[in-house]
Amino acid sequence: MSESEQSFLNTYNAADYPIVLLSVDAVLLTYHEDRLKVLLVERASHPAIGCWALPGGFIDQRADNQLEDAAMRSLKNKTGVAPPYIEQLGAFGSADRDPRGWSTTVAYTALIPYAACAAHIDSVSDSQWFDVDRLKTLKLAFDHQRIIEAGIERFRQKALYSLVTARALAEPFTLYELRRVHELLIGKTIQRKSFLRRIESSGVLKETGETKVIDKGRPAMLYKTRPGIDDYRFVRNIDG
Amino acid sequence: MSESEQSFLNTYNAADYPIVLLSVDAVLLTYHEDRLKVLLVERASHPAIGCWALPGGFIDQRADNQLEDAAMRSLKNKTGVAPPYIEQLGAFGSADRDPRGWSTTVAYTALIPYAACAAHIDSVSDSQWFDVDRLKTLKLAFDHQRIIEAGIERFRQKALYSLVTARALAEPFTLYELRRVHELLIGKTIQRKSFLRRIESSGVLKETGETKVIDKGRPAMLYKTRPGIDDYRFVRNIDG
DNA sequence: GCAATAGTGTCTTTTAGACAGTATGGG
DNA sequence: CCCATACTGTCTAAAAGACACTATTGC
Structure with missing residues (x-):
């Protein structure tokens, strides 16, 4: 690193620039009783309090080394699941998807066995599997409806050429x-x-x-x- | 929106939370003289000043309604190109990819004709096509080497099943x-x-x-x- | 005519779709 | 035995690989 880059960094302060929000979310899908299901959690805080939403959260700069770490950590926190693999679905960002301001979420997705988070779901009632066909009747937080659709579409494609x-x-x-x-x-x-x-x-x-x-x-x-x-x-x- | 959500938002201040950096970048690829090429720009400011990098920038909360708008806008700014379509490649985020702090970039990618930005490249010398085979010899900013590889891999897959x-x-x-x-x-x-x-x-x-x-x-x-x-x-x- | 490149005819190989057939359990 | 479901045999159809063939230019 050059001397001048070092001095640039010494005076650099991220707070001097406009702030955007960045979160991670996970679309976990499964198969149970001849239906496809998606795992949702009930939001315990503002905004969209009380709405069902994808399990997710913000980056913890100390705990998370990469985006995927953040997705795995918040998933474990909120649902007790630690899937053996997870893949990135994409970034969803816009001025109006979150009332708090210009916000982006990086969504991850995975298929897991229905029972993988049974213990957690039984003990707390704030996370639950929902039939993907019945999401329209549910009030989902933010643009999570659209993100779930992208996750299903991803696996629809994969079903055509993979196992x-x-x-x-x-x-x-x-x-x-x-x-x-x-x-x-x-x-x-x-x-x-x-x-x-x-x-x-x-x-x-x-x-x-x-x-x-x-x-x-x-x-x-x-x-x-x-x-x-x-x-x-x-x-x-x-x-x- | 409920009354209490409104009062939550009234007192909410994004600056009270840890700040992460969010940028967008574009991997533009083309074919010319029997070679695949990628469009790079020379960085004019810290950090990684003087290094070749993907054209990109930060979100402009006024100008950009979505992530894709930000990608298109910074592309137009830096290279004069406005591709008719662009697709999201993925988000790349980690604690150490940028010396300024925990940083994420959302990368977009597209194939465009070689001549599409000829005028701009001719007039200024800070943007240029590079053979993808010769990137190893070039000092690229941040993790842009890896992002370019992801872009090429994306189109390698598409070449197998699309036109x-x-x-x-x-x-x-x-x-x-x-x-x-x-x-x-x-x-x-x-x-x-x-x-x-x-x-x-x-x-x-x-x-x-x-x-x-x-x-x-x-x-x-x-x-x-x-x-x-x-x-x-x-x-x-x-x-x- | 020749060299060089563009485009075609056609045989083989692979693999999915269709669907009728057989296998194996519970009553 | 019958029924229901799991599994198999086998024909056909679609489409890619291989490769030799013809077509069209410049010299």
Whole structure:
């Protein structure tokens, strides 16, 4: 660093410049009882107090080294969940999304098993899974409705060419369950045979050897994920 | 808005909270003389003065209604370019990416024709196209090296399943030129026949009827883009 | 004519869709 | 046995890879 840059920094004061707000939020999605769900928390403070909102918060300059750290930390705080992976969804910023002023949020998203935060949800009533189909009837804080839609769209795309969707399920799971996650995301049925072929050729799932007895009919094979699951991409998409 | 939220806002002062820095940057890429290039500007002020950097700046709370407005405005300011479309690449934030403090930048990216900012580049010497292969030899400001890599990777993916790549070329262009953009992005040769079939089935390009005479050999048909070009996706990827 | 580049014909390979068939459990 | 559900065999269709072929220019 040059001498003059050092002296520039000595006299630099961020507070001399216009202030913008920066937060992080997380869109956690799951599959349960044949529905896609999103995890929301009830806001305990102003603004939008009492509204349901995405779990999130502000950067803690001491605790957070990166944006992702902030997303993980506030998620853990508010919902008790620490997902094994999380991906950035995008930044949403505008003059009017927050009444406090010009505000930006960096949204992260992940699929997690329904039960992953069961303990926390049972103990406190301020975080809860909601059917994504029923969000329209809910009053969501800020532009969180739109952010959730972006998260769903992200995974709708991924369902066409990947199997990350398995992260929405508790292991082991049946092919029927995984196929339903895809079907709900892309909004149409998928041929069982085609789906199985993709899974076999991908190599990112393995049979456990166990089977799961359903109420009626032949028991289903159970599967677990294998390491490459998050990154594997098919060269050909399912017809969207 | 409830009465109590109003009184909360009346006493709210953003300056009472820790301050973070938020900027926007743009990764503009193009194709020229069989090379991929990125547009950089020389920093005129501290920090990293004299280093080459992505064109960008801070939010102007009066002028910018959204993040994208800020990206477009600073791009226009610094390079004279106003691309017809731009897409968000992601947010890059950490405690140490900027010596001024905990800083985040929201990066945008686009492909534009080489000549789109020729006038500006000719008149001032502080903005310039650089070969993406030669960035390692250049001292880039902040984490801009990494952001450029993310931009290239974004379009490498898109080259596998879309034709947005045409936005890197001045119209009309030949299929050879468009194919070279793809080949440079994905790092391998593509069969001419396969490429042509994709273009014909997509319907997002049209022949102009004109031909372009090359130094030697048969003249090449010229093409223009059609409206759907930015959104069209093939169901099957080129083998990456 | 030749060299060089643009564009085509066509065979093979891959992989998804369709759908009928078989397998395996509970009554 | 029947029913319901899981799984498989196999044909077809779509589209990419490979590569040899023809077309059109300048010299």
